[in-house]
Amino acid sequence: VSAVVLSGLFVGLIYGLLAIGLVLTYRVSKVINFAYGETGMLAAFVYLQMRTGVTTEGFSVGTDRGVLLPLLAALVVGAVIGVLLEITVVRPSRKSSALNGMVGTVAWSLLLIAIANSIYGPNVHQGKPLWDSPGIQVLGLQLSSSQLLTAACTVVIVTVLFLVYRFTSVGLRLRATAVDPYAASLSAINVNLTSTVTWGLAGALSALSAILISGIQGSFDLFFMTVLALRAFIAALAGGLTSLWGGFAAGVVLGLGEAVIQFKTPVTGITELVVATGILALMVVRRGGVVRAQY
Amino acid sequence: MAIAAATACSVSAPRNGVLVADEAGVAGANGLTGVTPDGQPVPDGVAVAGAEPAGAAVGPAAGGGSTVTGASGAVGGAESSGSGTDGGTSGSGSAAGPSGGGGGAGTAGGDGGSKAAGPNAVGVTASSITISVSAGYSGIYGALFTDWVDNGFGTWVADVNARGGVNGRKIAYKKVDNADSAEGGVAACKTILSNGTFFPVTFAGLNGADANLVSCVDKAGMPSMTGALTQFNTSWKHAYSFATNANSALQLSGLIKNVARSDSQNVGLLYVDDPYFSAAADVFVKDAPKKGVRIVNTQKVSSNQASFVSEMTRMRDAGAKTVVIIAGGEAIGAIRDAKSISYSPQFIGLLWQADEVAKAAGGLFQGVFALRQWATTDTPQYRKFVALARKHGKDPTSSGGMVGYGVGLTLERALAGMGSGGSWADFERGIQTVTNYNNGYSWPVSWGAGVRQARFGQFPLKCCNGDNTWASAGPAAFDF
Numbered sequence: 001v002s003a004v005v006l007s008g009l010f011v012g013l014i015y016g017l018l019a020i021g022l023v024l025t026y027r028v029s030k031v032i033n034f035a036y037g038e039t040g041m042l043a044a045f046v047y048l049q050m051r052t053g054v055t056t057e058g059f060s061v062g063t064d065r066g067v068l069l070p071l072l073a074a075l076v077v078g079a080v081i082g083v084l085l086e087i088t089v090v091r092p093s094r095k096s097s098a099l100n101g102m103v104g105t106v107a108w109s110l111l112l113i114a115i116a117n118s119i120y121g122p123n124v125h126q127g128k129p130l131w132d133s134p135g136i137q138v139l140g141l142q143l144s145s146s147q148l149l150t151a152a153c154t155v156v157i158v159t160v161l162f163l164v165y166r167f168t169s170v171g172l173r174l175r176a177t178a179v180d181p182y183a184a185s186l187s188a189i190n191v192n193l194t195s196t197v198t199w200g201l202a203g204a205l206s207a208l209s210a211i212l213i214s215g216i217q218g219s220f221d222l223f224f225m226t227v228l229a230l231r232a233f234i235a236a237l238a239g240g241l242t243s244l245w246g247g248f249a250a251g252v253v254l255g256l257g258e259a260v261i262q263f264k265t266p267v268t269g270i271t272e273l274v275v276a277t278g279i280l281a282l283m284v285v286r287r288g289g290v291v292r293a294q295y
Numbered sequence: 296m297a298i299a300a301a302t303a304c305s306v307s308a309p310r311n312g313v314l315v316a317d318e319a320g321v322a323g324a325n326g327l328t329g330v331t332p333d334g335q336p337v338p339d340g341v342a343v344a345g346a347e348p349a350g351a352a353v354g355p356a357a358g359g360g361s362t363v364t365g366a367s368g369a370v371g372g373a374e375s376s377g378s379g380t381d382g383g384t385s386g387s388g389s390a391a392g393p394s395g396g397g398g399g400a401g402t403a404g405g406d407g408g409s410k411a412a413g414p415n416a417v418g419v420t421a422s423s424i425t426i427s428v429s430a431g432y433s434g435i436y437g438a439l440f441t442d443w444v445d446n447g448f449g450t451w452v453a454d455v456n457a458r459g460g461v462n463g464r465k466i467a468y469k470k471v472d473n474a475d476s477a478e479g480g481v482a483a484c485k486t487i488l489s490n491g492t493f494f495p496v497t498f499a500g501l502n503g504a505d506a507n508l509v510s511c512v513d514k515a516g517m518p519s520m521t522g523a524l525t526q527f528n529t530s531w532k533h534a535y536s537f538a539t540n541a542n543s544a545l546q547l548s549g550l551i552k553n554v555a556r557s558d559s560q561n562v563g564l565l566y567v568d569d570p571y572f573s574a575a576a577d578v579f580v581k582d583a584p585k586k587g588v589r590i591v592n593t594q595k596v597s598s599n600q601a602s603f604v605s606e607m608t609r610m611r612d613a614g615a616k617t618v619v620i621i622a623g624g625e626a627i628g629a630i631r632d633a634k635s636i637s638y639s640p641q642f643i644g645l646l647w648q649a650d651e652v653a654k655a656a657g658g659l660f661q662g663v664f665a666l667r668q669w670a671t672t673d674t675p676q677y678r679k680f681v682a683l684a685r686k687h688g689k690d691p692t693s694s695g696g697m698v699g700y701g702v703g704l705t706l707e708r709a710l711a712g713m714g715s716g717g718s719w720a721d722f723e724r725g726i727q728t729v730t731n732y733n734n735g736y737s738w739p740v741s742w743g744a745g746v747r748q749a750r751f752g753q754f755p756l757k758c759c760n761g762d763n764t765w766a767s768a769g770p771a772a773f774d775f
Binding site for chain 2: 003004007008011014121122123124125126137140141142143144217218219221222223224227228231255258259262263266269271272
């Protein structure tokens, strides 16, 4: 059981990591980014291509060209997509409706899948971990180096974001924009710039998440982030969509819960059923999420 | 007949979704027109040679954009004379005959169809046969299927034509996309019934695309040859299967006992809860006890599940020493998570045995046994295939191209078996002449008189070669 719980914890960390990115952008724009997973997916392909070289068929993995440059390029790609999303979808929706923005992000997700499909093809590709070592045995579960790295990155990212938001002037501007963009702009805060930077940051975070996850899974395709992002949406929703810690914690709980349900109730689909029921119940009982944002 | 077929499937001759390639694998200039072996364009929907509609079917099967008027009740066909005019504006025929044949006479591009007469079906002349080749070209595995067809089947077409064709008839083909969807299968059927081809060969179609396609053309009386159906529907009258995913599980027990020589009394089964995989799992569950294999634990998983630790823990706790995995890419996660809990049974694979998956898994599959329908890259057949493909200007990107090539070789047998006849009935008789045929490239198959669902064999595999492609664990056989 301990191995199952530990495994669930690591899956939960992934959900939590993705939920953070969703919360980041929602806070600043009130737009749910449905292209979040696909942003990371495309960046992960860029990372793989720069690191090993892939063909459209996707299976010819070449010589390893090192981590740094491919990682940097992928982060830049993720950030650029995030910025483009903000400029083309979020900013216009600020003058109309957040719903327009959300529909716009759905369109972007389809566009990103189409782009990735045309460049890299639809087949399964071998993931290339950022850090490849045998890993360690903990409570009967062999933890891979990718899992450990993901856990470490998640803790660092959550902590840094918390500190930035809480104790820096940048964080103050971000929080002010999240609470009331109009009032923030009256206080000489460049709301557009703040929003753009946040979306860019979230794009880079999605890229990093996708690269880490592709390393854990060992393989990935066009839709590998889509399924995970759905779980992240649930976690973010449980976190009220505005609390970084809330979203993260909900992701971890979701991963743990799934693992335990899956182990204790060997009925196919029961996990999805329980999760869906839980979300529906949450929507009815506590529409603002379990955790309220503290700006 | 083709018009009757069209009626049966409510055909309105849609042209979208049709991809056409010539024998060299190059798409036709307008994306809709195929190329004959002689390099002449094959107008979409042109009826070739005589037709045999009962009553008087008029016009080609949706050919050349002309108005199609088909007499109902054409099934049964006609041993007919037919006539048509260039462009397929009209055609007529009379007299009953065996099934098969076009709904009206028309002309073949550059083939002088207007003067042709006889029992040939649409898509058949004395010098050519045009067939549809369907797969999910635009689906998620589109690149793979495109490779199989362009480089595999295309190699056979180029080669057989270089050898003079089959019974003097050169082969042309048109690619028809089934989009890996149920509605895509029906749309593909409609296209096939109106694009001037003799019959379809379907390579794959997920989500019921292939079954819908076969059902639809079957209702029209058109024969079909299908490569990887999920399951064969015994109510079909003119459908011929090379193999079905469900029955590919019939050889698992033999593989476990006689090839992998693994523990056959403590077998676990893990499969994805999806009809594509569960059909095979059901067959294995029923077949295993008959062959002395005892299943001690069964786990169903969802596609794209994030973790398999729970399932693998239960499997280990049940004492399974051999674990059969019937899944797709989920196999990677399942084996990865088994290893993460230090659980190392003998894994046996079904339906995830493409080299691409093994490569994507890195070295994770080492020691795993599996079954698949085409030869491995370490065999003489693969070297011969690659050499032949390159000779004809192809560039196969994976060993899966041998499926297309092997299917072509099998088809060649069937076409040879129909002799100089050109009706659907002749073709069905030709298929039934193919018995115990093993070309070494793809499934060994055996039909025989009255048999439409071939008995088929597979290739035993063991992972892996140095480049992480599957290695051969012996020759293909009907059983192990």
